[in-house]
Amino acid sequence: MTKELNSVQPKSDEVIVVNRREQILEAAVIVFAEHGYFRATTAQVAEKVGISQPYIFKIFKNKEELFVATLERAFERITRSFKGVNAPADQIVWEAIRVYERLMETHPNEIILQVQALGIRDEAIRQVIRQGMRDITELVKQIFVTAGMEHPEVEVSTFMANGMLCNISMTLGMPELKPKHLDRG
Amino acid sequence: MTKELNSVQPKSDEVIVVNRREQILEAAVIVFAEHGYFRATTAQVAEKVGISQPYIFKIFKNKEELFVATLERAFERITRSFKGVNAPADQIVWEAIRVYERLMETHPNEIILQVQALGIRDEAIRQVIRQGMRDITELVKQIFVTAGMEHPEVEVSTFMANGMLCNISMTLGMPELKPKHLDRG
DNA sequence: GGGTAGTGATTGATCAATAAATAAATTAAA
DNA sequence: TTTAATTTATTTATTGATCAATCACTACCC
DSSP states (O other): OOOOSOOOOOOTTOOOOOOHHHHHHHHHHHHHHHHOTTTOOHHHHHHHHTSOGGGHHHHSSSHHHHHHHHHHHHHHHHHHHHHTOOOOTTTHHHHHHHHHHHHHHHOHHHHHHHHHHHHOOOHHHHHHHHHHHHHHHHHHHHHHHHTTOSSHHHHHHHHHHHHHHHHHHHHHTOGGGSOSGGGOO | OOOOSOOOOOOTTOOOOOOHHHHHHHHHHHHHHHHOTTTOOHHHHHHHHTSOGGGHHHHSSSHHHHHHHHHHHHHHHHHHHHHTOOOOTTTHHHHHHHHHHHHHHHOHHHHHHHHHHHHOOOHHHHHHHHHHHHHHHHHHHHHHHHTTOSSHHHHHHHHHHHHHHHHHHHHHTOGGGSOSGGGOO
């Protein structure tokens, strides 16, 4: 049922040292997205990696820190994706949408993770998501301004709102909730 | 610290029978909004009502059912608020926004509850929030159509997107995230 | 023989949920 | 109209599970 993720073939005698931290994060994203932060157990994450449950705590101080790390990773991927975006003013929004849509296809679990995090009341997690939202907003604004857009503030806000509705639509499994703009130009 | 909510003054000999179910729901909204569904304990809810913890389970089958009830209550309040909305096509959106903004002021905890619920992976809760979203979307659409609006589908979608961003802005305590439309017409 | 990578066994808290008992109120009987 | 019976409201005490986190140990490599 739960497939291990660390299926690494050592080439002859050369031992491939996989990064345990990365492996754990990779598994954690999946487990957290499926069961939610609180229902997910460190044992499930460990099982998916193929290590013992206590070993998680050799690498992450506690469960919260593990979740924070997965969340930060998710936000970093978003900002990294947006960093390269560049287009003339009349195309920049569609370009940004395109980039984000691809991200949602390739890393749906990270999107789910973020929607989860919106509702978590633990302060450490709230801080991460606040910072993440700030970073994305600022970055998108910078992109829109650079493209020479008319009303960047309003456009950024609209972009964030529709992006959020996209996330929620996906997390809830309600495709009918997706923003209607996106249907056709 | 945690103030009891059932401070009811019986008028002379006339005994005012307060509805325990309602009292519990009232307390639950507060406790859930503050700590989140999973961290909130039934003991905290009970303490706030001024009853014993096990008594909660005489009225609600389990914790999940209690949460579902609070969530349904929150959604009902939203739909009830929108039910009466009516205005000409060029004012209907602002009217809907006005109504929703008042709701956010009077019942912020119910909004927080909904944002929380977006990320919860338990199937019973997901169903409630899916239905709630469907109900609101449909109702807003009906209002917009009745007002004789040009592109109701797109407008409803935009309304939902900005509404969600509002909710998130509130839940995260990030006023700067609020939709920029709302600043001025 | 010390460092790195890892495991098995265990514990200590936390809570939802149950069960058994009690008090209070309401109805019925005498 | 007092009292007995019965139902309703509520509590105390307890349990049973679940898990994050710790500790003490092993195996391997340089």
